[in-house]
Amino acid sequence: MGFLSKKYVWAILYTVLLVSFTLYTALDTFVITRVYSVVQSEESEIDSGANSTAAESGSQNESSAEGTESADSSQFTESAVITENAYSDQNISITITEYREYDTTIYVADVYVSSAEYLQTAFAQNAYGQNITEKTSVIAEASNAILAINGDYYGSQKKGYVLKNGVLYREAPSSDQEDLVIWEDGSFEIITESDVSASTLLDNGALQVLSFGPALVMDGSVSVSESEEVGKAKASNPRTAIAVVDDLHYLFIVSDGRTDESEGLTLYQLAAFTQSLGAEIVYNLDGGGSSTMYFNGEVINNPTSDGNSIKERSVSDIVYIGY
Amino acid sequence: MFISDTKAQRMHIAKTGFVYLLVSLFCVLFGAVYEHFSHEVYSGYMIYAFVFPLAGGALPFAVLSLYGRIRPPGRLSLNLYNAGIAALTVGSIMEGVLEIYGTTNDLLRVYWFVGFGLAGIGLMLYVTGLLKNKSRKENL
DSSP: OGGGGOHHHHHHHHHHHHHHHHHHHHHHHHTOOEEEEEOOOHHHHHHHOOOOBOOSSSOSOOOOSOOTTSOOTTHHHHHOEEETTEEEOSSEEEEEEEEEETTEEEEEEEEEESSGGGEEEEEGGGEEEESOOEEHHHHHHHTTEEEEEEOOOGGGOSSSOEEETTEEEEOOOOTTOEEEEEETTSOEEEEETTTSOHHHHHHTTEEEEEOOOOEEEETTEEOSOTTOOSTTBOSOBOEEEEEEEETTEEEEEEEOOSSSSOOOBOHHHHHHHHHHTTOSEEEEEOOGGGOOEEETTEEOSOOOSSSSSOOOOEESEEEEEEO | OHHHHHHHHHHHHHHHHHHHHHHHHHHHHHHHHHHHTTTTBOOHHHHTTTHHHIIIIIHHHHHHHHHOOOOOSSHHHHHHHHHHHHHHHHHHHHHHHHHHHTOOOTTHHHHHHHHHHHHHHHHHHHHHHHHHHHHHHHHO
16 A cells, blocks of 8 residues: 555556546447447348347347338339429328528428338447447438438437337436337327336337437427527527427428528527427427438438538437338 | 745645646636537536636645645645545546537546545545644644
8 A cells, every 4th residue: 555655656557547547438438339239120020020129238139110011112212203302102202391590591301101100210330239320321321211310319328218110229217308209100299208118108109219309399389498408508509300290290300500501590499490380299309410311312401510511420320201 | 944844845735736726727728628619518517627626726735835834644645635636627527528418428427436535535534644643742
């Protein structure tokens, strides 16, 4: 114990220890990748049967909830009518409209689907884990998405439900966390994680749970105050949100921000704008540099983290429309 | 001899306090620069990280150097206390970085546990040492 009393030995040793630990914490938070489970392809899923709960044990034995009912991914390319800002086939209709509000460009995808199975989510690298990220457009392409937006970035949190395509990946609740549940019939519901367990949601037929928030509009009324923000954010920012207007009628909303052309939106502005489009429930997703909208093979907004360079940020997951 | 010893002690304590003051100023500057580039996402941990070296270092050492005939009883207590304040300061900055990014990590708890733990033990050893010194003097 005598060395503890020595001035420089102690100082050097402790500094090395503190710096090493800090580096490890930073790497663990932002860099070190851990794959907890890999989403199986539909073919192997059909062979092995669907499994609706993914164990976070590191084994690669999990499956997506998309069952045998999912159509072939090439289906939309054969019968679809595609224009620069619209897509339509027998099951899916998408129209992209660009708005200019609050000194900001807002992209709204008006989506009609014949079944909720076409409203899906996907993981980066098709895997659930820590620090597994890819650009929204890359995940969208790999998923054959027609339309995609960034999701809830589950990877940035250690807690909070992760339930994607009917498979439960993370059950640990985050207190007071407001989630969006997308049920099998395509309806939306806002729940609080402390009120209902993830397994109960799964048992009751939840297809997707998005865990970011907050809810911006509920029952057609704006549910955030003018000063309310995500975490500690106080300013206008690029935003992403998803909304339901009516049965199987959705809006995907992405706004630009942090640039000379677009200031960005506060949560309240986003809520008020989306409410004006007739949305019944609007839920805020990960924003800032993550905000990206992909349509027919291209990113259509101007994603930026610093406002200077227009480039996509890598994210954990996306919400998309596709087969 | 006694006078020059006391003076040297005071100088040493004042120097330690000055280093803490510099660390506090660095934290203020670092926090301001970091917040400037964080798109107005604020974190109290980042903004107030300077409080640990200021309130836990610069101020108490300034007081000691002004009024001090209180010689730190051995280096151990001082080393542990300094290590604790360092852990708290770095921990606060790391909390700020992660909070601004919008994420969390359970490892951050280690900073608080180690920081308060070491600072507490250091303080305890200091007080215990002072009491021992006092009783020794009384016995002489």
